[in-house]
Amino acid sequence: MAPLVQSSQPWVEKYRPRQVKDVAHQDEVVRVLTNTLETSNCPHMLFYGPPGTGKTTTALAIAHQLFGPELYKSRVLELNASDDRGINVVRTKIKDFAAVAVGSGGRQGIYPCPPFKIIILDEADSMTEDAQNALRRTMETHSKVTRFFFICNYISRIIEPLASRCAKFRFKPLSEEIMSSRIIHICKEEGLNLDPEALSTLGSISQGDLRRAITYLQGAARLFGSSISSKDLLSVSGVVPPDVVKALLLACKIGDFEKANKEVSNFIAEGYPVSQMLSQLFDIIVEAEDITDEQKARICKKLAETDKCLVDGADEYLQLMDVACTTTRALSNMSEEFCYE
Amino acid sequence: MLWVDKYRPKTLDKVIVHEDIAQNLKKLVSEQDFPHLLFYGPPGSGKKTLIMGLLKQMFGPGADKVKIENKVWKIDAGSRTIDIELTTLSSSYHVELNPSDAGFQDRYIVQEIIKEMAKSRPIDTKGKKGFKVLVLNEVDKLSREAQHSLRRTMEKYSASCRLILCCNSSSKVTEAVRSRCLNVRVNAPTEEQIIKVLEFVGKKEGLQLPANFAAHIAAHSNRSLRRALLSFETCRVQQYPFSENQTVAPMDWEQYVSEIATDIVQEQSPKRLYLVRGKLYELLVHCIPPEIILKKLLSELLKKLDADLKHEVTHWAAYYEHRMRLGQKAIFHLEAFVAKFMSIYKGFLIAAFG
């Protein structure tokens, strides 16, 4: 096999913190886990919060720091949504792993190697309730020798009996300062030049998701060279140019159906994602000073409905046309009911 | 070979449209560590051409030597084994597949097959690249579950495997997958760009192509290069030498839909609905996707409508297309839309003319 070339890792992996102490902005969990490294003990854990805030990173880091490379395989089981985690797997695989005894443990070199195993269930919110229920028993039976780490975006998707057995930690979206400092660090390592405007653009388009910020940064660096401007970042981020959004809104304002139809068709042909259009429209509508509250309410209600339809897989052209029609009617105070139903 | 395939540019340097994207892609892969990529854009906009050019740029002519394999995978799903049949297209450097072909079992493809492929590093003796590439088509058609299953695979094996995802609408790809990729938007070519391609192909084929006629084909292409080239080739068969104002015939099914629109506007009655139902069935039997039928029908109806009615009819088209997506039998929803339209239109006629 070809040798694994370290440098072929994308930056998101290259700059993933390897130690708990390097995880930024999540002070509470870092404090608890740092303590774990000293006392060699910890409760079951539940990490939840939006994407790209360090959940997976933290779990992997603590596991590595506890056991080191030699014991890692035998002591840590990582299961994520890419593994089948149906009820059977939970019953067999996890049980088998938990059942094999661990020695009395004891520090090996710099690694504490506590006498338990860690089972990391990443992306746990995509497990079925049945599978989660099956886990309850396993957790209880093997509670002496296993620690579970649940990781998810939405805590509400984890059944209460599991959640209540864990110490819960919310991972906050990273603040702009923290993002900036990580980004600046990467820029230094990679020899990139980022002006202050570009830095703040990157902060705002990635909305607290550091993974996204790093991916954009790398994309822009590869495409546009080592001096990166705010424009370069916008172009890799998939943001719809503001004029395009304004043009559609204008067509709705003047109530010109054909024009709106043309704008929408064009928008689709340009390949922009409609979901992105919806969120940018939302921002404009909410801020607008020449639109009444009632009009805003009508339009926003439609945006919400459309978002759901898109998630269901509805056609993007038809959905955006429907939004345009509703917006037109709201802006000219036509009745919400149609006339000929 | 059809012109669409025959004149597909073979390298990034030879593309006629999307030159800017092609050049960017070249820069992108000049280093080893580029991120996963997500190509998105409307059908016929040139995504596949760019992806093929990119593979060639990375791996050289070897990427062209592909073999098609049809393989049955036995997947252990706990209590039973499932057989999944999958067609793959592969060279020594990359594998291309359509995971959504497995329908509701697509999750297994991602969890078992793709993971398996991602894990094993390429047997690249010359050591050109330390990773291999997986091209996944139509990722927007993957179930949520399957998309979720992709997330961690994308991170975990990123040192040995790079993913190139391709889809029409990136709205249907979950945020989690999108944020793990560099997004490459491939817009539909403009009519001018399409004309340029037509001229290029015309020259290669040694044809005289009148400017007006080229513009005409482009205008009827819906900004799809594939469609433009197909109708160019059809016209070539129908009449050559070309004339300035030679007609570009619409496709048969489009003609048919426009007749349906006329039927509906002429008469609104259960009897007419029955007739239209038969015609819609006919289209479905010929494998025209239902949402395409509905969109075309809407656009034909809009041409015939009073401004007052356009919002209402557009709304119901969106409404029934959404329902169709959630349901199973397309014909029910197409028919429901026609019935709704008839009732609205009749109401309008009565209000206007008594």
Ligand SMILES: Nc1ncnc2c1ncn2[C@@H]1O[C@H](COP(=O)(O)OP(=O)(O)O)[C@@H](O)[C@H]1O
């Ligand atoms: N709090 C953080 N401190 C430092 N880096 C982070 C932090 N959060 C995210 N990152 C960066 O973003 C990437 C994704 O983080 P990850 O832990 O996988 O996110 P998730 O919370 O979605 O599991 C990591 O590779 C890392 O580079």
Ligand SMILES: [Mg+2]
């Ligand atoms: Mg994660």
